[in-house]
């Protein structure tokens with residue numbers, strides 16, 4: 075039986091990054107992965123690279139180009155006619171990006187001498203793992219041993235009884251990344267991150283999109299001012315967002331889907347050509363043998379871990395979507411890096427307070443730290459400064475005036491407690507906010523930092539000045 079210092083189960087952004095970091099630190103490491111792609115080939119990269127972050131951003135970028143060319147070119151004096159979209163080409167482009175990146179991980183594994191073990195892992199105890207080969211191979215089951223086991227098996231789309239995915243008319247996020255034509259009428263259940271991003275893709279390409287969300291508030295996790303600005307903007311783009319709309323059933327023939335839902339007015343129905351079920355994701359521990367080995371799961375099926383991602387079973391860790399915390403790729407990766415370093419005897423730490431969140435609608439929504447509502451609930455006194463994109467030269471030059479930056483700082487010591495951005499390129503602008511918080515910076519630190527002109531980052535600078543009531547351009 076082959077024995078490693080570390081065996082990682084799952085090669086998503088949690089698992090593959092952990093395996094590489096372990097190898098860099100001189101540990102012998104294998105990564106077990108069961109993913110088989112559409113071509114029937116084993117693939118690394120997990121949800122994120124195969125059916126998550128990367129393919130969704132490829133389609134968001136393509137659809138943004140299409141929409142922008144169609145609707146914003148005229149403002150720049152550019153006249154274009156006969157603009158069409160070739161959906162199959164757009165989807166093939168996405169597939170090519172996925173293949174390039176997933177093959178890139180395989181090259182990184184070779185470079186770092188990480189053994190890629192293909193097949194499905196099942197824990198036998200805290201030292202041994204059985205690997206069942208993929209169905210199309212005739213290999214025997216094997217067992218590997220490890221001094222440390224890291225579970226990074228991620229998550230799968232949550233299923234709900236009223237809307238069973240048939241992968242024809244009713245799809246989950248994976249199916250929604252592979253439509254071969256623009257649906258005329260598209261329904262989406264769930265106005266969370268995934269529902270809004272995928273709804274935006276097809277709306278930009280011409281679908282009439284209706285999003286049904288059970289909760290009464292739009293993006294309840296997001297700062298209220300930012301959520302209100304985003305809701306207004308998305309509605310103006312044509313997304314029909316119905317809040318307080320709980321889906322109770324669906325019926326489909328071979329052509330269309332009828333969705334029943336309840337809202338304050340009572341029972342409602344709509345009919346669509348395709349329906350995306352985007353009601354969240356659930357931890358993936360099926361067939362993994364965790365319960366049989368005595369690993370504790372919480373009520374929702376997440377593996378229970380401490381602040382260092384240790385499970386209750388000695389030398390077994392779990393990271394990423396399969397444990398508590400935000401379901402974000404960078405959170406999974408950084409948890410894994412911290413564990414790899416601790417196993418190698420280094421002080422690996424993970425700062426949960428500075429994990430950035432991004433929603434890739436247009437404009438984008440990004441934030442780090444606390445919202446005003448959280449500060450109020452925790453009775454923390456704060457000062458706030460905000461600044462609209464409209465008042466910056468670069469946003470005007472770009473024609474991207476819809477946006478704002480809002481900074482929340484501790485009223486006693488000016489330390490930044492949260493930064494919330496709605497606007498073009500918020501996904502990139504948020505990095506400055508994360509660094510400020512990582513270094514325990516103050517609003518004054520940001521205000522004294524020289525920002526290049528003309529850039530969108532000047533809105534961050536001005537929001538920091540606004541905390542002290544000394545904006546220049548407003």
Ligand code: FAD
Pocket residue numbers: 083084085086087088089106107108109119120121122123125126127128130193194195196226227228229247268358361362393394395396401402403404406434
């Ligand atoms: P995963 O990426 O799910 O990887 C787990 C891996 O484990 C899989 O490859 C699986 O095959 C393997 N596995 C499971 N069980 C076994 C077993 N028993 N044996 C062997 N292998 C096993 N996050 C962001 O940060 N930014 C985004 O823009 C973003 N966009 C998203 C868009 C969509 C449409 C979706 C669905 C998700 C998106 N996410 C995004 C979330 C992100 O994909 C996840 O947070 C991230 O992939 C979690 O990483 P992970 O390593 O924990 O798990």
Ligand code: AMP
Pocket residue numbers: 234236263264265266267268269286287288289319320321322352353354355
């Ligand atoms: P997220 O967890 O961010 O992916 O968002 C999923 C969203 O789906 C949440 O906001 C849920 O409130 C919503 N949701 C879950 N079940 C239903 C349902 N039956 N009808 C409408 N919305 C739902």
